[in-house]
Amino acid sequence: MSVSKENDAKNLVENLQLGRISRRNFVKGAMALGVTATLANTMAINVAEAATPKKGGRMTLAMGHGSTTDTLDPAVIENGWQWVAMFGICNTLTELAADGELVPSLAESWEPSADLKTWRFKIRQGIEFHDGRKLTAKDVAGNFRYHTGESSKSIAKAVLKPIIGIEVEDDYTVVIKLDSGNADFAVSLNSANLSIMPSTEEGDVDWKSMVGTGGYRLKSFNPGVSAVFERNENYWKKDRAHADEIELLSIKDSVARTTAIMTGSVDAIDNVDTKTALLLARNKNVVVEESSGPLHYVFAMQMSVPPFDNVHVRQALKLSIDREEFVKKILSGRGVVGNDHPIGKSYRYIANDIDQNSFDPEEAKWHLKQAGMENLSVDLHTSDAAYSGAVDAAALFQNNAKESGININIVREPKDGYWSNVWKVKPFVVSYWGGYPTEDIMLTTGYTTGAAWNETQFSDKEFESLLVAARGESDVDKRRMMYQKIQIILRDRGGVIVPAFANNLTARTKRIAHGDHVSPLKAFDGRRILERWWVA
Numbered sequence: 001m002s003v004s005k006e007n008d009a010k011n012l013v014e015n016l017q018l019g020r021i022s023r024r025n026f027v028k029g030a031m032a033l034g035v036t037a038t039l040a041n042t043m044a045i046n047v048a049e050a051a052t053p054k055k056g057g058r059m060t061l062a063m064g065h066g067s068t069t070d071t072l073d074p075a076v077i078e079n080g081w082q083w084v085a086m087f088g089i090c091n092t093l094t095e096l097a098a099d100g101e102l103v104p105s106l107a108e109s110w111e112p113s114a115d116l117k118t119w120r121f122k123i124r125q126g127i128e129f130h131d132g133r134k135l136t137a138k139d140v141a142g143n144f145r146y147h148t149g150e151s152s153k154s155i156a157k158a159v160l161k162p163i164i165g166i167e168v169e170d171d172y173t174v175v176i177k178l179d180s181g182n183a184d185f186a187v188s189l190n191s192a193n194l195s196i197m198p199s200t201e202e203g204d205v206d207w208k209s210m211v212g213t214g215g216y217r218l219k220s221f222n223p224g225v226s227a228v229f230e231r232n233e234n235y236w237k238k239d240r241a242h243a244d245e246i247e248l249l250s251i252k253d254s255v256a257r258t259t260a261i262m263t264g265s266v267d268a269i270d271n272v273d274t275k276t277a278l279l280l281a282r283n284k285n286v287v288v289e290e291s292s293g294p295l296h297y298v299f300a301m302q303m304s305v306p307p308f309d310n311v312h313v314r315q316a317l318k319l320s321i322d323r324e325e326f327v328k329k330i331l332s333g334r335g336v337v338g339n340d341h342p343i344g345k346s347y348r349y350i351a352n353d354i355d356q357n358s359f360d361p362e363e364a365k366w367h368l369k370q371a372g373m374e375n376l377s378v379d380l381h382t383s384d385a386a387y388s389g390a391v392d393a394a395a396l397f398q399n400n401a402k403e404s405g406i407n408i409n410i411v412r413e414p415k416d417g418y419w420s421n422v423w424k425v426k427p428f429v430v431s432y433w434g435g436y437p438t439e440d441i442m443l444t445t446g447y448t449t450g451a452a453w454n455e456t457q458f459s460d461k462e463f464e465s466l467l468v469a470a471r472g473e474s475d476v477d478k479r480r481m482m483y484q485k486i487q488i489i490l491r492d493r494g495g496v497i498v499p500a501f502a503n504n505l506t507a508r509t510k511r512i513a514h515g516d517h518v519s520p521l522k523a524f525d526g527r528r529i530l531e532r533w534w535v536a
Contacts, residue, residue: 012030012033053534054536057244059268059535060247060266061269061529062250063251063269063270064269065079067416067420068416069419070082072089074146074147074154075152076155078155078453080270083522084248085218088218088246089214089218089229091196091214092192093106093121093186093194094107094110094190097517100519102186105124106196107123118178119175119186120174122173123136129211130211130212131198131209137174138201139199140196142200142201143194145201146205156193158450158451158454162178180472181471181473188440188441190437196213214232215231216229216241216530224250225249226250229245249266252384252385253415254273258272262280262283264509268524270523271387271388272288272388274389277332290503291504291520292345292346292520293520294342294347294433297390297430297432297500298430299429299430299497300495300497301456302455305427307378311493313373315364315367316365318340318357319357319360319363320397323357327500337356337499338498339354340494342446343483348438348439349480351488357491359400361403375407376406378409381422383415385414385419386432387432393499394410397499423455434521448464455496456495456496458490462485463486463489463490466486470482504523513535514533515532
C-alpha cells in the first residue's frame with residue numbers, strides 16, 4: 001500500500017473510532033482503497049471491540065487548570081480542573097451525554113408545566129453517597145437552597161435566581177417553581193456547580209466531607225497540584241467509571257504538559273497548544289483530537305472602571321484587534337473570528353447576519369476622539385494560565401492597537417492564583433469561556449447584573465428584559481429575534497472583546513480510550529472524562 005493510501009486508511013480508522021463516520025461508510029472507504037470486503041468488515045469489528053469499555057487499570061490526566069486556592073465547594077468551583085474532579089465524585093440531576101442528548105441522571109425523570117414555570121423532578125431511588133447515606137429529595141432541595149440563599153455567593157445563583165419555591169413533595173420528588181418560564185431549566189442542571197452532595201433541607205451542604213454519589217471516591221486532594229480518585233465499586237451506573245484509580249494533575253505550563261504526554265508520563269492532556277498539535281500528532285503513540293464548540297477567548301473590561309466606563313473607549317478597543325490575524329497566529333487557524341458576544345456557531349440562535357466588528361484603526365481613532373482620549377494607555381493583565389497562547393495574544397493586541405494610537409501595557413501575571421488574584425480583580429484581563437449548552441445559560445452566567453462570573457460588570461435593562469423574555473418563549477422565530485438583539489447589544493455596548501472561538505484540542509495516548517462520541521461542549525468529554533474513559 002502506498003504512503004498516501006496508508007494515511008487514508010489511518011484516517012478512516014480514526015474517523016470510525018471518533019464516530020465521525022458509520023461502519024457502513026468505513027467499509028465502503030476501505031474497499032475503495034483496495035481492501036477486500038471481508039477484511040474491511042473485520043477491521044470494523046476490531047475498531048468496535050477496541051471501543052468497548054474495560055474495567056481496571058490506572059489513568060493519569062493533566063490539565064492546564066488548577067490553583068492552590070482550589071476547593072470542592074460546589075458554590076465556588078471556577079476552573080476546568082475542579083469541574084473534572086467534581087464530576088468524578090458527584091452526579092447532577094440531569095446530564096448531557098457525549099452526543100449532546102439531555103439524559104436522566106440522579107433525576108430519573110422530570111416534567112415541566114405548560115407555562116414552563118413549575119418543574120417536577122422524580123429522584124432515582126436506591127442511590128447512596130460514598131459514606132452510605134441514602135440520597136433523598138431532601139438532599140436535592142438542600143443543594144438548591146445552598147445556591148439560592150440570600151447570603152449565597154454561588155456561581156450558580158444567577159441561573160437559579162428565578163426560583164421562587166422549592167418543595168419536597170415526598171421522599172423522592174422535588175418541585176421547583178420559577179417566577180417566569182424557562183425552556184432550558186433541565187439543561188441548566190448539567191453543571192458541576194449543581195453537583196449533588198449530602199445536605200439538609202434547610203440548605204447546609206456537607207461538601208467538606210468530599211463525598212458524593214459519583215463513580216469515584218476522593219483518595220487525596222492537593223489543590224493546584226493533584227487529586228487521586230479510586231473507583232466506587234457500588235456505583236449505580238454499571239456502564240461507567242472503568243479505571244481502578246485515576247490521578248488528575250494540574251500542569252499549567254503548556255510545554256510541561258506536552259512533554260508529559262510525549263514521554264508517557266500522563267495519558268491525556270487538555271488545552272493542547274495549537275503550535276505543538278502537529279508535533280504531537282506525529283507521535284505514533286499519541287492521538288490528537290479536535291472539536292469545535294462554544295470555547296472562546298476574550299479580553300474583559302470592567303465597565304465600572306475608567307476608562308472602560310466609556311462606550312467609545314470600549315468600541316475603540318474592539319476595533320483595534322485584527323481578528324483574522326488572531327485566528328491565524330494564536331490559534332494556528334483552528335478556530336473562527338468572534339464578534340464581541342459569547343454566542344458562536346455551535347449555538348442554535350447565533351446571529352450570522354449582523355455586522356461584524358473588524359480591525360478598523362481609523363474608526364477606532366474616531367471613537368477615541370469622541371471620548372476625549374486620543375492618547376489612550378491601558379494595562380492589560382495576562383497569563384498563560386488563561387489559555388495556551390494568552391501572553392502571545394496580548395502581544396498581538398498590543399501591536400495591533402498601536403495603529404489606533406492606543407498604548408497597551410502588558411502586565412504578565414503569575415500562573416498560580418490568576419483566577420483568584422487577577423480575574424475579576426484587575427480592570428482589563430485576558431480570559432476564556434468554555435461555554436455552555438444553551439444561549440440562556442451562557443448569557444445568564446456571564447452577563448446578568450450581579451452574576452458571580454460577570455467579569456465585565458455588564459448591566460443593561462434592555463438586555464435583562466430580552467433575556468427573560470427569550471428564556472420563556474416557545475416560538476422559535478420570536479426567540480431567535482430576541483437573541484439576535486442581545487448579541488447586537490453586547491457587540492455595541494458590552495465590555496467583552498471576543499476575537500475568536502477556538503477549537504478544543506486534547507491529546508491522549510493509545511493506552512486509554514473512549515466511546516464513539518466525545519462531547520465538544522467542554523474539553524475532556526464535557527469534563528466527564530473520569531467516568532467515561534477507560535484503560536484500553
